Amino acid sequence: MPDFCGIELAHPVVNASGTYxxxxxxxxxxxxxxxxxxxxxxxxxxxxPEPRTGNEPQRIWETPAGMINSIxxxxxxLDGFLASDLPQLAKLPVPLIVSVMATNREAFxxxxxxxxxxxxxxxxxxxxxxxxxxxxxxxxxxxxxxxALLEALRPLTEKPLIVKLTPNVASPEAVAVAAEExxxxxxxxxxxxxxSAIDPATGAPALAAGHGGLSGxxxxxxxxxxxxxxxxxxxxxxxxxxxxxxxxDASEFLAAGAALVAVGTESFRDPGAGSRIANELQTGVSEAxxxxxxxxxx
Amino acid sequence: MTAPFGRRACEVAxxxxxxxxxxxxxxxxxxxxxxxGQFYMLASEKSWGExxxxxxxxxxxxxxxxxxxxxxxxxxxxxxxxxxxxxxLCDLEPGERVWLTGPLGNTFSTPKQVxxxxxxxILVGGGIGIAPLAIWRRRLVEQGIPLRVLLGFRNQQHSGGxxxxxxxxxxxxxxxxxATEDGHAGHQGYVTDLLAAMLAxxxxxxxxxxxxxPPAMLEAVRSLCxxxxxxxELAMESPMACGFGACFGCAVPKPDGGxxxxxxxxxxxxxxxxxxxxxx
Numbered sequence: 288m289p290d291f292c293g294i295e296l297a298h299p300v301v302n303a304s305g306t307y308x309x310x311x312x313x314x315x316x317x318x319x320x321x322x323x324x325x326x327x328x329x330x331x332x333x334x335x336p337e338p339r340t341g342n343e344p345q346r347i348w349e350t351p352a353g354m355i356n357s358i359x360x361x362x363x364x365l366d367g368f369l370a371s372d373l374p375q376l377a378k379l380p381v382p383l384i385v386s387v388m389a390t391n392r393e394a395f396x397x398x399x400x401x402x403x404x405x406x407x408x409x410x411x412x413x414x415x416x417x418x419x420x421x422x423x424x425x426x427x428x429x430x431x432x433x434x435a436l437l438e439a440l441r442p443l444t445e446k447p448l449i450v451k452l453t454p455n456v457a458s459p460e461a462v463a464v465a466a467e468e469x470x471x472x473x474x475x476x477x478x479x480x481x482x483s484a485i486d487p488a489t490g491a492p493a494l495a496a497g498h499g500g501l502s503g504x505x506x507x508x509x510x511x512x513x514x515x516x517x518x519x520x521x522x523x524x525x526x527x528x529x530x531x532x533x534x535x536d537a538s539e540f541l542a543a544g545a546a547l548v549a550v551g552t553e554s555f556r557d558p559g560a561g562s563r564i565a566n567e568l569q570t571g572v573s574e575a576x577x578x579x580x581x582x583x584x585x
Numbered sequence: 586m587t588a589p590f591g592r593r594a595c596e597v598a599x600x601x602x603x604x605x606x607x608x609x610x611x612x613x614x615x616x617x618x619x620x621x622g623q624f625y626m627l628a629s630e631k632s633w634g635e636x637x638x639x640x641x642x643x644x645x646x647x648x649x650x651x652x653x654x655x656x657x658x659x660x661x662x663x664x665x666x667x668x669x670x671x672x673x674l675c676d677l678e679p680g681e682r683v684w685l686t687g688p689l690g691n692t693f694s695t696p697k698q699v700x701x702x703x704x705x706x707i708l709v710g711g712g713i714g715i716a717p718l719a720i721w722r723r724r725l726v727e728q729g730i731p732l733r734v735l736l737g738f739r740n741q742q743h744s745g746g747x748x749x750x751x752x753x754x755x756x757x758x759x760x761x762x763x764a765t766e767d768g769h770a771g772h773q774g775y776v777t778d779l780l781a782a783m784l785a786x787x788x789x790x791x792x793x794x795x796x797x798x799p800p801a802m803l804e805a806v807r808s809l810c811x812x813x814x815x816x817x818e819l820a821m822e823s824p825m826a827c828g829f830g831a832c833f834g835c836a837v838p839k840p841d842g843g844x845x846x847x848x849x850x851x852x853x854x855x856x857x858x859x860x861x862x863x864x865x
Contacts, residue, residue: 311830311849315689317587340843344863347824347834349670351638354826358833361844503641555827556628556643558686559591 289327291524291547292447292472294382294409296327298565300537303528303551304330304386304412304451305358310375312558321380325561329379330549331372333386333414334402336394338364348484348493353503353530354552355482357496360388365398373407382409384449390420392439403444410447413440413471416455416478427453427478430465437469447472449526452517454506455481459513460520467521475526475549476517477510502552504530511543518544532560534567541568586617588689588829592643594630594682598659600675604745606665606713607675608649611683614657619648620692621721622820622853625660626828629673630682640670643684645825647797647852649716649750650723660685663716663746689828690852693721696730696793699816699855704791705731709780709806711798712743717820718797719750722760733783733792734760737776737802740767777805784813793817794856800864807856817856823847838863 289296302325309329313320341361348355363372368385376383385402389395395413402408415427415436426432433450440448450466452459454477463474479500484493492498510529518525527545530552531537537548553560593615600609611627619625628643650661666672677683696703706725710718715736725732734751738744744765751761763771764779772779776798783789790813796806797820810817823835828848836844837851838860845851845858 305833306831308830308833311846315588315829315849316590319587319590323590341833341836343838344834344836344844345824346836347826347832349639349642349826352634352641353638354642356826356832356834361833361836505638552826555832556641557592557684558827558829558831 289547292410294328298327299541299547299568300326300561300565301328301526301547301549302326302330302554302561303549304414305332306551307554308332309379310372323559323562324380325559326381328382328384328409329376330384330412331376331386332362333360333388334362334365334368334398335360336365336389336398338362338367343495345493345495350484350501351505353501353505355484355494355499355501357494357499365401369401373405377407383407384410384412386412386414388414388417390417392436395436396439396443399440400443403446408446410449411444412449412451412475414451416453427462428456430461433462434465434469437466437471441470449473449475451478452476453478454509454513460516463517463521467523471523473524473526474517474521475528477513477529480506480509504532506530507536511539514540514543514545531564534564534571537564537568588687589615592684592686595685597677597679597681597683599679600677603749605742606663606745608661608663608746608749609674609677611660611685612654612657613660613685616658616688618651618658619688621724622647622692622717623688623690624648624852625685625687625689627674628684629677630684633673640673642826644670644674645828647717647820649719649746651720663713665713686828690848693795693818693853699793702791703793704788707780707783707792707794708732708734709776709794709796711737711776711802712739714798715746715750718795721795732760735762735764735776735779737764740765741769777802777809780806781809784809784815790815800862804862804864807862810856818853819856820853821847821851
C-alpha cells in the first residue's frame with residue numbers, strides 16, 4: 288500500500304491530469320467503472336478561475352507511437368467545478384487530487400484556497416505550464432517564478448501540493464529544486480512535450496492552434512531521463528509519467544525513482560489500462576526494480 | 586444501456602471486399618446489442634503500431650449491422666482503407682482478434698420523437714457513411730415507418746456495401762435511390778441533388794432527414810434541411826482518441842459558442858445543435 292504524502296493508496300497507478308473524465312466515463316460505462324476503478328487516486332482535469340471552452344478543432348493528431356494534443360483546458364471554471372463536478376468526483380472510490388492553474392498569483396491563490404478548503408479533496412496539483420501575466424514568463428519554465436509561486440500558495444492550505452513539471456526546459460531539476468524550496472510536497476512529471484505536425488494533405492499545421500503537446504510511448508525515454516535527474520536533485524516524492532503503456536514501463540519509472548506512476552494516453556486505447564498496469568506491476572515485474580524504488584522513498 | 590467497462594478482444598468472423606470497401610464481422614460475447622448510430626473503438630490485437638508506430642490510437646467505427654450469433658452478437662463494420670488504421674482493419678484475417686470498446690455514443694431519434702407530426706424518414710448517405718444508415722433503415726422498416734433512402738458515391742472505386750446492406754433477394758431495396766458523381770449508377774451528380782428535389786415536393790416537410798457521410802455532404806444536407814424547415818439528425822465524424830469522453834479531441838462547435846464532445850454528446854446530433862459542419 289503506497290503512502291503518498293500521507294495519502295494511503297491501494298496501488299501506485301494514478302491518471303495523468305486531463306486524460307480521464309471520470310464523470311463522462313461513469314455515464315458511458317455505468318457502475319462498472321466505480322467497481323473496477325482503474326486508478327488508486329483520481330487527478331481531475333485542470334481547473335481555471337473562469338470557465339474555458341477549449342481550443343478550436345482540430346485538437347488531436349496521431350503520430351508514430353503517440354499523439355499531439357492542443358485541447359486548451361476546457362473546464363467549468365472554479366465556481367462550476369465546485370458546484371457541479373466536485374460532488375460527482377467525490378463519489379469516486381479513491382482519493383481526489385484536483386489540478387489547478389491560473390495566470391496570476393492572486394487568482395492562483397483563490398483557486399488553492401477554495402479547492403484546498405474542501406474535505407472531498409485529498410491533494411492539489413499545480414499546473415504551472417502557464418504564463419504569469421505580470422512577468423510574461425511561463426512559471427514552470429523558470430525556477431524563480433516557481434519558487435515565488437509556491438511560497439505564496441504554501442501557507443494557503445495544509446493539503447499536499449504537487450507541482451506538475453514541464454519537460455520543455457533545459458534543466459527540469461532546477462525547477463524541481465525551486466518547487467521543493469518553495470514548500471511543495473511532491474512533483475509530477477512529465478507534462479507533454481511541445482510538438483507540431485504538418486498535415487500532408489494540406490501542407491499546413493495539422494492542429495488549429497499550430498502546435499500542441501506530444502504524449503504516448505514516443506516520449507517515454509525522455510520522461511524516464513527527466514525522472515532520473517529530478518530524483519537526483521530533490522528529496523520530494525515523484526509521480527512519474529510519460530508513455531507508460533504496461534507494467535514493465537511502470538516498473539522502469541519506479542526504478543528511476545518515482546513513488547507513483549501516472550497513465551495518460553494509454554487510457555485512450557484501453558479505458559481500463561490503469562488497473563491492468565497496476566496488476567502487471569504486481570504480478571509481472573521482478574522484485575529488483577520495485578525494491579530499488581522503495582529505497583528512493585523517504 | 587451502458588457499455589461494458591474497458592476493452593475486450595473479439596474474434597474476426599469474416600472480412601470480404603465489397604466494391605472498393607471491406608465489410609468485416611466481429612463476434613462480441615459480452616456487449617449489449619448496440620443501437621443504430623452507435624460506434625465502437627477498434628484496434629487489431631496484433632500489428633497495431635508495432636512496426637512504424639502507426640496506427641497507435643484505436644479507430645472509431647459505426648456498426649452497419651448486427652445479428653444474434655453463437656454466444657453473443659455479430660457486429661458488421663464497413664470500412665475504406667484511407668490511412669494506417671483503416672488499412673489495418675481492411676487486412677483483418679478471420680480468426681484474429683480485435684480490441685473493441687463499446688457500444689459508445691447515442692442513437693438516432695425516431696421521426697415522431699423529433700416531430701410528433703412526422704410521417705416518415707429520409708435517409709441520406711454518402712460513401713462509407715452509408716454504414717449506420719443500413720441498421721437504421723432496417724429498424725425503421727421493422728417499425729413500419731415510411732422511408733426513402735438516398736445513397737451517393739464518388740465513383741466505382743469509392744463505393745460498396747450495397748449488396749450486403751441495402752439489397753433484398755439480389756436487387757436493390759425499392760426505397761433506395763442512388764447518385765454517383767461518375768454516373769456509373771443512378772443519378773449522375775450529388776446525392777444532395779436527390780434530396781433537394783425530394784424536399785421540393787409537397788409532403789417532404791413532414792419528414793425527418795437522417796444523414797451520414799463526408800463533412801461537405803453533411804453540411805449540404807444540414808443547410809438544405811434548414812432552408813426547407815425540415816429537421817435533420819446528422820451522424821458525424823471527428824478525430825477521436827478515446828471514444829468515452831476522456832481526450833476532448835472530438836470537439837464540434839455549437840451554434841451559440843463552445844463545443845460538444847462528439848463521442849459522448851453524439852455521434853448523432855440534431856442539425857440545429859451544430860454550427861456549420863466544418864469541411865475542407
